[in-house]
Amino acid sequence: MSVYKHEYRAYSGRVTPLWTRVVVLARYGFAEVWSSKITVGLFTLSMLPVIVFLIGIYLANNPVARLIIMRGNPQVLTIDAAYFLKVLETQSWLALVLSAWIAPRLVTFDLADNALPILLSHPISRVGYVLGKFIALFASLSLVTWIPCLLLFAYQGYSSSQPWAVANIPLAGGIMAGAVIWITLLSILGLALSSWVKWRVVATGLIFAAIFVPAGVGGIVSAILRTKWGFLLNLPVIMSELWQRLLGAPEVRWPDQYIPNAAIAGVLILICVVSVAMLNARIRAREVVRG
């Protein structure tokens, strides 16, 4: 029926499967996020280090460049686990900046205009709603973390004269795992914190605060009590530890400050569980019109 015929007609066409509703949420969330010029700007900025690292790999594998710039000394620029650790760390912290901008856009528009009662009156559950938003955020952060990291890995494998890629497959796995753990954490934390504040700017600040304020508190606890366990509040430190171990890069901390893997996993799981509980409480409270 054409739009000029102003008569109601029942719908008798095909209906999509229930699971695809999550994809609809993710797709609209993704489109919403990338409709912002600031998101595009931040993404562009996030790609600048990738270009620098790409040039680094090119130089390290180009005999002429090695001869001219490094004067034949391969120690100046070696493409190994430490190099990819730098790549992963750089991209991961840029992902934090991007998530602090993106996560509030995904949630606060729905909450500010009280859209949840309408959204959730459709065949989509609370879990489905959060999953849709999570996928949109996770996919956006993937674009600046594991995808460029693995592309650099692939380029190094292609450029290297030796069978480098095959010998370093565990490194690629470590990059992937490290990035996925980090952006999963960022996505859940970002959505949870964004759901609790009305203004996007405040939500952005809150995401940074949630990472760095406990880190400061952890540092104080460690210094005063002379214990390494204060570092468990320091997300940047424990993520650096985790990335080093996943990539097999040399450890840079003192042995007496070694944090066990179980403790790191426990902290990360705890953050995720608390974030999910926060999200559930907030969405449950807003899903119906009270009255």
Added chain:
Amino acid sequence: MGVIDLDRLEVQLGGRTVLDGLTGELRGNAIGLLGPNGAGKSTLINTLLGFHTPSRGSARVFGLDACRDRASIRQRIGYMPENDSFIGNMSGVRFVRYMAELAGLPAGEALERAHEALFYVGLGEVRYRKVNTYSLGMKQLIKLAQALAHGPRLLILDEPTNGLDPMARQRMIQVIKEIRKEGSIRLLISSHLLRDIDETCDEVLILKNGRVAALCNIEAERRSHRNFIELETVGATNEFCESLRGQGCECACFPDGRVKLVMPDQIEARDLYVIAAEKGIQIRRIHLRRDSLEDIFLRAMDNERARGELVSL
């Protein structure tokens, strides 16, 4: 099978019983849901949508259990909430398309239906404007458009004329009447405004304190109360009413001396004068009229003791 079947439905929220043993079968094409604030109208709607789990009993929509089959029910329902509920930074057509896709329409058809729904409710010309720039009336209409876009079998409208000016209200009522006339959609309309329900519905469920105060077919109820009389009196109205009740009349008294009553067949109008003379009451005016929804509602609200007699299931 009715559109909505309630079987001793009890819903508790925060330890308080909000819906208390609702039982009934709603079969009408357009069902009105009436009741004072806190009567449980919104809770009933939210229970039908699967947001609240019954603590006892069950609610069924098109034979599907509201709790167990909530996804299937939501697929068949279009819901227009009472309060502002939209995504303000989206254009009207994008918002409606989004909701239609969430309801299960493929992207292309969702876009087509979004355009149609917006034209149908009268927002065709402003469909590319952002929703947060709409007036209150337009926001009500876009909520209606999103509820209609996926072609639901049951349309739940919660206070559809809330905050609308007379023109916009008339437009909304007109659209609801057209939807009802089209016939493929059943309507459940919750409203404080009796006139809205009166104009649009053929069946009414009146709630009071979470219980069914009345459930009736409006037209049948009107037909069954042909001996409906409104009196204007001066004097001890309460005693007069007690006497009338003693004679078998259903009677509601108002502070300004107005008395509304439904007379049984054996009582005639002149008997009223006799009873009035006995009680020293002056009847200043007598007015025979058809039963209105207001009367049905007032009786349901007024006479909780006689609740069992008024409820006709």
